[in-house]
Amino acid sequence: MQIITSLRDIKEQTEKLRSSGKTIGFVPTMGALHQGHLTLLETAAEQNDLSICSIFVNPTQFNNAEDFKLYPRILENDIEALKKSRCAMLFAPSVADMYPETLQLKFDFGELETVMEGKFRPGHFTGVAAIVSKLFHAVRPHKAYFGQKDLQQYAVINRLVTDLSFDLELVCHPIIREADGLAMSSRNRRLSEEQREQATQLYKALQLASGLSKAHTVAEVKEAVSKHLQPFAAIKLEYFEVADVNSLQPLAEFDASDRVALCIAAYVGEVRLIDNVII
Template identity: 60%
Template sequence: MEILQSAAALQAQTEKWRREGQRIGLVPTMGALHDGHLRLVQAAAAENDVVVVSIFVNPTQFNNPDDFRLYPRLPEADAALLGPAGCTALFLPSVEEMYPEQSKLRFDFGSLEQVMEGAHRPGHFNGVATVVSKLFHLSRPHRAYFGQKDLQQVAIIRQLVADLSFDLELITFPTVREADGLAMSSRNRRLSVEARKKAPQLYKALQLGVRLLEENRPVASVKNEVLQFLAMEEAITLEYFEIADARTLQTVEELTQPQEVALCIAAWLAEVRLIDNLLISAKSL
């Protein structure tokens, strides 16, 4: 596995692969890798000739300076995991390399970014779209791989690909979970022992919501019961729980057929913010 630290080196390498007819898979990450990341890398290796994994803690997508400062950074440990998983080249740039000048471009994704994560993290998706655009331009992948846990991010990137005509296929993989249901996340490393014990309640809340929807309960009633369930756990500070159209991310008041809906949650456990979601098809209700 080769480690590339400059944009020019990455661009030269991917252009060489393109000339040779190699198909390129890209897995963008912010590091502190877990099994969810590695499964994306393994899938990319199985479906492409070469795989680029980027590790870059992108400052422009953090609206909380402490969150950026405390985000786990483990480049040596991450590099040791990537080779065996099938990574061909690790792109490990500095902030100065990715942003030689402050970006003046501003993305507006309309209703897609006015709900949930966008509503609670102003500027977040502008930062995501900026860095992902840079990575797409530099690596020119045939396929790019993302996890479903960041459902709204995937929707934003899907729109980005469509609007800017990026010539690539966007692949989304299901959320990978711990044995107790907690969605794997780099931020899980920051949970205290006690908070880690409470964190699976978020998944249980989503499962409760799905179960109630399957009983044909009204959406408003489902949301109310889930909120009551979460209120019983003092360690959890809920930021939002929404039932939304899985593609537009707009809140649904009642289910129609056919429709895929997403149950989405964000909550704080002490100083650690976690998100999760579950998808369900109205056709199955």
């Protein structure tokens, strides 16, 4: 596996690959890799001539400075994991290389920024859009792979690709879960043993909501989710939303003809986790 740390070098390498007719599958990450990331890379390798992974903890998408400081950084472990996968190239740039000047550009994703992650993390998606744009320009992939766990992020990037005419295909991969149902996340590493056990209740709450949706109102389902999580002291629910799967706008009622996203965000201790299921 080739390791590249500068923008200039990654551009040179990917330009050579494209000129030789090779197709590139790209998986952007912030490191602390888990099986979900590796599954994305496996899919990228299967669907393209080679796969490229980036590892960059992007400062512009963090609303909380402490969260950015504590985000797990284990690059040596990540490199060992990637060497055992089908990753052909790792791009691991520095902050100075990716942001030689303070970011001034701001993105507006309309209604997507008024709900859920956009509502509770103002400015977050500008940081996401900025770094993803930079990475797309540098790597120039034919396909880019993202996980469904960050469903709203995927919707934002899809809008970015469409509006700015990036010449690539986005692929949304289903959520990879632990055996007990917890959605795999780099942030899970920060949970204590007790918090890790309680964190499984987020997925159980989503399963409860999915079952109740067949015969209950949205308001009743929201109340049931809130009551389900109340006994767990480590969990502080930030939001549970019933949304249209395409627009991610809140739904007042269930409609059997619609695909619906059940989305949840909560603090488990000091660690913020998100999850979703699509019904």
